[in-house]
Amino acid sequence: MIAIDKLTDVFVAVADTLVADFDIIEFLELVAQKAATISAATAAGIVLGDPTGRLQFVAASEESVRLLEVMAVQSESGPCQDCFHAGEPVINPDLREGEARRRWPAFADLATSMGYQSVHALPLRHHGTAIGALTLLSVGPHPLEDADTKVVQAIADIATIGILQERSLRASSVLTEQLQFALVSRISIEQAKGILSRIHATSIDEAFTILRSYARRSGLGLSAVATDVVTHPERHPSITRTSAARGDR
Known part of the structure; x- marks a missing residue:
């Protein structure tokens, strides 16, 4: 279970960033770092959908995750891709097992070659539609229980709030503008x-x-x-x- 003190630290850090001079990439880097810390994952990354509906890398807690996310974007295959297009979490895949290797062969091969064993992906959601995904990677077995999944999903939702901070969400053009600026x-x-x-x-x-x-x-x-x-x-x-x-x- 995720400790309450860790969760408090996350919300304090995020709140400090949101009320300061706001920089979208710095904010998303912070969210990735805190998501990895609070979930006890090794690393985390964030991708966003561009105006054409393709995912693009925007932030990560480790450089290795950037390489993985860029590869997933280029190959259009990976847990972040499935999460984004379905709008649903991808939880508890073991990258060494057959199912993950069948679903994302290139991603699984590269991730395991970097030492990662398990992966989760959670959607960044706006009005029921995914605008991006938060990916967690770990070097060992790292199952997420239902309660922990809800907490990490809340962190992903905070990322969405930050992207759309102080903007009207009624016009789709505003959302597109914010996403394009981040990219x-x-x-x-x-x-x-x-x-x-x-x-x-x-x-x-x-x-x-x-x-x-x-x-x-x-x-x-x-x-x-x-x-x-x-x-x-x-x-x-x-x-x-x-x-x-x-x-x-």
């Missing part, structure tokens, strides 16, 4: 990660840490900083230039 922001962040990785000669994970830490220290939105790194790097010399280029001693 475009994710592209900028991936580009910025690559740029910072080259500048600092470090891993993609560490480049993302540099980007996120700088945005938080500066009181700026993660997406805004990422866009500047790609298009106007001179605005943030402390992360877009090496120490030598800055003249640091």
